[in-house]
Amino acid sequence: MTAHHGHAAGARVDELRSALPPSRVLVDPARTAAYASDWSGIAAGSPSAVVLAETTHDVVVALRWANHHGVPTTLRGGGSGVSGGAVAYDGGLVVSTARMNRILDLSPVDRIAVVEPGVLIAHLDRAAGAHGLMYAPDPVSKDIATIGGSIATNAGGLRCLAHGVTSEAVSGLEVVLPDGRVLHTGGRTRKSATGYDLTHLFVGSEGSLGVITQATVRLTPLPRGERVTFAATFPSAQAAGAAVAGLLGRGLDLELPELLDHSTLEFVRRHLAGAGPTDGAMPDGAMPDGAMPDGGTVRDGGAMLVGMVIAVDAAAQLVEARAAATDAGAVHFEASQGTGMLDVRARVKEALMAGGLEASCDAAVPPSRLAELLAAIDVIAARDGRVVATVAHAGDGNIHAAVQSRDEPDDAEAVQRVLRDIVRAALALDGVVTGEHGIGAAKVHLVAEQFTPDTLAVQHAIRELLDPRGILNPGRVI
Amino acid sequence: MTAHHGHAAGARVDELRSALPPSRVLVDPARTAAYASDWSGIAAGSPSAVVLAETTHDVVVALRWANHHGVPTTLRGGGSGVSGGAVAYDGGLVVSTARMNRILDLSPVDRIAVVEPGVLIAHLDRAAGAHGLMYAPDPVSKDIATIGGSIATNAGGLRCLAHGVTSEAVSGLEVVLPDGRVLHTGGRTRKSATGYDLTHLFVGSEGSLGVITQATVRLTPLPRGERVTFAATFPSAQAAGAAVAGLLGRGLDLELPELLDHSTLEFVRRHLAGAGPTDGAMPDGAMPDGAMPDGGTVRDGGAMLVGMVIAVDAAAQLVEARAAATDAGAVHFEASQGTGMLDVRARVKEALMAGGLEASCDAAVPPSRLAELLAAIDVIAARDGRVVATVAHAGDGNIHAAVQSRDEPDDAEAVQRVLRDIVRAALALDGVVTGEHGIGAAKVHLVAEQFTPDTLAVQHAIRELLDPRGILNPGRVI
Numbered sequence: 018m019t020a021h022h023g024h025a026a027g028a029r030v031d032e033l034r035s036a037l038p039p040s041r042v043l044v045d046p047a048r049t050a051a052y053a054s055d056w057s058g059i060a061a062g063s064p065s066a067v068v069l070a071e072t073t074h075d076v077v078v079a080l081r082w083a084n085h086h087g088v089p090t091t092l093r094g095g096g097s098g099v100s101g102g103a104v105a106y107d108g109g110l111v112v113s114t115a116r117m118n119r120i121l122d123l124s125p126v127d128r129i130a131v132v133e134p135g136v137l138i139a140h141l142d143r144a145a146g147a148h149g150l151m152y153a154p155d156p157v158s159k160d161i162a163t164i165g166g167s168i169a170t171n172a173g174g175l176r177c178l179a180h181g182v183t184s185e186a187v188s189g190l191e192v193v194l195p196d197g198r199v200l201h202t203g204g205r206t207r208k209s210a211t212g213y214d215l216t217h218l219f220v221g222s223e224g225s226l227g228v229i230t231q232a233t234v235r236l237t238p239l240p241r242g243e244r245v246t247f248a249a250t251f252p253s254a255q256a257a258g259a260a261v262a263g264l265l266g267r268g269l270d271l272e273l274p275e276l277l278d279h280s281t282l283e284f285v286r287r288h289l290a291g292a293g294p295t296d297g298a299m300p301d302g303a304m305p306d307g308a309m310p311d312g313g314t315v316r317d318g319g320a321m322l323v324g325m326v327i328a329v330d331a332a333a334q335l336v337e338a339r340a341a342a343t344d345a346g347a348v349h350f351e352a353s354q355g356t357g358m359l360d361v362r363a364r365v366k367e368a369l370m371a372g373g374l375e376a377s378c379d380a381a382v383p384p385s386r387l388a389e390l391l392a393a394i395d396v397i398a399a400r401d402g403r404v405v406a407t408v409a410h411a412g413d414g415n416i417h418a419a420v421q422s423r424d425e426p427d428d429a430e431a432v433q434r435v436l437r438d439i440v441r442a443a444l445a446l447d448g449v450v451t452g453e454h455g456i457g458a459a460k461v462h463l464v465a466e467q468f469t470p471d472t473l474a475v476q477h478a479i480r481e482l483l484d485p486r487g488i489l490n491p492g493r494v495i
Numbered sequence: 496m497t498a499h500h501g502h503a504a505g506a507r508v509d510e511l512r513s514a515l516p517p518s519r520v521l522v523d524p525a526r527t528a529a530y531a532s533d534w535s536g537i538a539a540g541s542p543s544a545v546v547l548a549e550t551t552h553d554v555v556v557a558l559r560w561a562n563h564h565g566v567p568t569t570l571r572g573g574g575s576g577v578s579g580g581a582v583a584y585d586g587g588l589v590v591s592t593a594r595m596n597r598i599l600d601l602s603p604v605d606r607i608a609v610v611e612p613g614v615l616i617a618h619l620d621r622a623a624g625a626h627g628l629m630y631a632p633d634p635v636s637k638d639i640a641t642i643g644g645s646i647a648t649n650a651g652g653l654r655c656l657a658h659g660v661t662s663e664a665v666s667g668l669e670v671v672l673p674d675g676r677v678l679h680t681g682g683r684t685r686k687s688a689t690g691y692d693l694t695h696l697f698v699g700s701e702g703s704l705g706v707i708t709q710a711t712v713r714l715t716p717l718p719r720g721e722r723v724t725f726a727a728t729f730p731s732a733q734a735a736g737a738a739v740a741g742l743l744g745r746g747l748d749l750e751l752p753e754l755l756d757h758s759t760l761e762f763v764r765r766h767l768a769g770a771g772p773t774d775g776a777m778p779d780g781a782m783p784d785g786a787m788p789d790g791g792t793v794r795d796g797g798a799m800l801v802g803m804v805i806a807v808d809a810a811a812q813l814v815e816a817r818a819a820a821t822d823a824g825a826v827h828f829e830a831s832q833g834t835g836m837l838d839v840r841a842r843v844k845e846a847l848m849a850g851g852l853e854a855s856c857d858a859a860v861p862p863s864r865l866a867e868l869l870a871a872i873d874v875i876a877a878r879d880g881r882v883v884a885t886v887a888h889a890g891d892g893n894i895h896a897a898v899q900s901r902d903e904p905d906d907a908e909a910v911q912r913v914l915r916d917i918v919r920a921a922l923a924l925d926g927v928v929t930g931e932h933g934i935g936a937a938k939v940h941l942v943a944e945q946f947t948p949d950t951l952a953v954q955h956a957i958r959e960l961l962d963p964r965g966i967l968n969p970g971r972v973i
Contacts, residue, residue: 124861126744171686207656213696213973268717410686413685460689469679495690
């Protein structure tokens with residue numbers, strides 16, 4: 018950057034600083050760096066400014082400034098995204114809505130909450146729980162992820178089979194467009210047939226169409242009855258996939274079925290052995306050594322299903338769940354009250370990271386095609402001679418396949434090729450590039466493979482309509 | 496129309512006829528008339544052609560023709576809409592997708608059906624029932640309404656509280672744009688975070704953005720357990736509204752709570768007395784004289800709630816339902832197994848029509864505001880000295896208020912003013928102009944009152960983007 022450019026950029030930033038209270042604009046690189054990256058590991062640029070918005074008006078001021086000067090802008094909630102949708106551009110603007118973190122209203126009768134975008138998901142879910150309700154979307158990151166960020170990525174989670182994805186929980190939005198216009202979409206009613214559904218155009222748009230500054234979200238009655246968890250082991254991941262189809266076909270009150278393949282279970286076992294229960298480092302709720310549900314019987318190539326039923330007649334439904342597992346060739350089935358068997362699932366991410374499997378994908382297929390996708394992953398892994406550890410939100414057909422890296426030159430590219438081939442296998446099975454993490458910067462090269470050219474062209478045209486200067490997450494999302 | 500114009504119009508129509516098989520294009524006014532009106536009662540123009548599409552390509556050909564020549568075009572499913580969204584323009588084109596009526600796929604594991612738009616709602620629901628599933632959206636017109644039309648209007652129904660509106664059941668669409676491009680939105684997966692949600696942009700767009708030629712819809716497991724219906728009577732409609740709030744706050748497995756005010760019950764009683772059970776004219780499932788649940792105790796100004804619980808522990812939930820009703824001041828509560836008590840609700844529409852109450856509205860408010868809306872309707876009715884009979888899908892806050900007409904000059908306008916004032920009362924209570932019937936031609940003058948100018952402007956801009964020549968339902972919808 019020449020001195021001239023630097024001077025011009027400095028003048029521009031001064032203009033932004035003069036328009037907002039000092040505590041809401043960061044320009045010192047030592048301070049902006051904390052807002053430049055997300056969990057994707059993608060290298061971030063150094064932003065020229067970070068706006069820590071406290072009001073909708075702050076966002077309006079920031080966007081108008083960026084739009085006027087053509088400054089590339091990233092939007093940021095909790096920064097826990099894993100697809101690079103919140104990674105700063107060099108010289109760009111970052112708008113964080115994390116400080117806008119109030120629950121403005123919570124109506125048990127309307128089963129609605131009105132929240133600012135910076136409210137943490139788990140915080141809202143707890144507030145709803147006091148009224149016998151829940152905020153159903155439950156990404157694993159819910160303790161650190163914001164409502165705004167999770168709406169922007171249409172986040173998923175573990176209990177979507179029973180209670181839906183984020184999109185289904187969003188009833189209305191306040192959105193700021195790049196030109197500073199403030200839209201109010203949807204509302205508090207369960208039914209509306211007036212006008213176009215702009216709400217869901219912004220859900221999942223990953224900060225490329227506008228900034229969510231308020232959300233009206235639906236709350237769901239907590240399921241009634243007893244919680245029973247079960248674990249079933251299968252000689253192959255494909256057999257486990259077939260069991261999922263059988264479980265779904267029986268219409269059980271299945272809160273979740275999680276699938277863990279043999280490799281994943283091995284990493285969890287090794288990780289737990291290394292960080293055993295006596296070292297004091299295990300977080301609350303962790304599984305004590307030896308309590309892993311029957312992992313010992315999962316042979317190489319096999320898999321485990323961990324499921325939960327919440328129902329008044331849970332015991333009767335468990336009989337049906339066992340039958341579905343047995344029909345699909347389960348070699349073992351065990352059940353218990355409470356949620357203890359889910360602990361193994363909760364330890365997967367840390368175990369895989371400890372094992373050096375950091376890069377993963379989140380493709381999804383219809384559940385009836387899950388067994389085929391798992392078979393395809395086996396072929397891809399064998400071809401590369403790499404370990405690929407797969408867990409799946411099996412009721413949604415949504416996999417997380419983590420690829421082992423090697424200490425070799427160009428290994429990162431090789432890992433990306435493996436992930437790309439897994440995504441292509443999913444697309445060939447009526448699937449999608451990303452089920453719940455979003456496209457961001459990491460997967461934008463794959464988007465065109467999911468859509469017909471005309472369907473993609475309309476998406477680009479809508480983007481250009483709402484963000485004609487192209488300041489919001491340019492080059493990303495689609 | 497001059498002879499010259501007539502000649503040009505004739506040549507244009509000949510161009511369309513030569514592009515499609517003869518059986519798929521009607522031009523004779525004696526035959527097109529059957530496709531010119533819907534159930535709104537709004538006067539229809541005489542279309543220059545009706546295309547009875549049998550394939551997506553037929554729709555492409557028809558729209559390209561209309562777009563090229565600037566012919567105003569209405570889209571038509573079952574023709575059962577009540578808002579004038581399918582009323583033909585004089586000299587316009589009508590595209591019917593009623594002949595595209597095949598269920599292309601139904602997967603119990605994926606809980607998905609792929610259907611052509613002309614499939615009747617009840618037909619799909621029965622097909623799903625064979626697999627222990629249901630197609631949840633259930634507008635009263637489900638025996639004659641098509642999937643395509645109900646998606647285009649985001650139709651509601653009676654069981655939306657428990658199972659959602661049409662929008663929530665739509666997973667993907669094939670849509671033809673005015674320029675003939677064919678889009679494929681969404682898909683078969685439960686989760687998707689790739690690209691923008693174009694699907695829900697078309698849901699509820701009432702034939703103003705494109706033509707739905709295929710839909711991928713979600714199926715829902717049939718509720719497990721026993722069906723129990725109950726009826727509770729209240730001294731005032733507002734007390735019944737308060738009871739709804741109490742029922743919702745208890746988190747019951749409430750399939751529906753329908754509210755019928757005193758006037759509505761009186762019309763039903765008179766209608767049933769006039770068409771008594773011995774005349775042989777009562778349809779199957781009709782309520783025999785005397786079986787009306789305790790209607791005799793509903794005093795002037797009072798109301799009845801009819802509800803249904805489907806649950807394994809239905810008896811226990813009924814105890815809670817009774818408590819909620821009693822807390823709100825119920826003067827009577829009765830319950831029975833099965834669905835018999837719902838019959839009174841099924842007779843409302845015919846009873847009101849027989850009583851000369853044809854014009855009605857379908858505004859919706861958050862359920863917590865329902866009692867206030869009912870009070871406002873009382874005030875409006877009293878001011879005009881007219882009977883207004885109100886039923887409500889009370890769990891959704893969605894009312895149908897039917898206004899008595901008089902044999903007076905300009906009475907139709909006076910009735911419309913009453914309906915407009917009811918809609919305005921709903922809007923003032925965080926409500927919407929239309930909950931489930933759509934805007935069509937009938938309510939387009941009220942749309943601007945629901946949205947801020949910027950929010951409405953973006954809707955118009957999207958319409959112009961997708962339909963730049965303005966051929967689809969011009970002057971309607973927004």
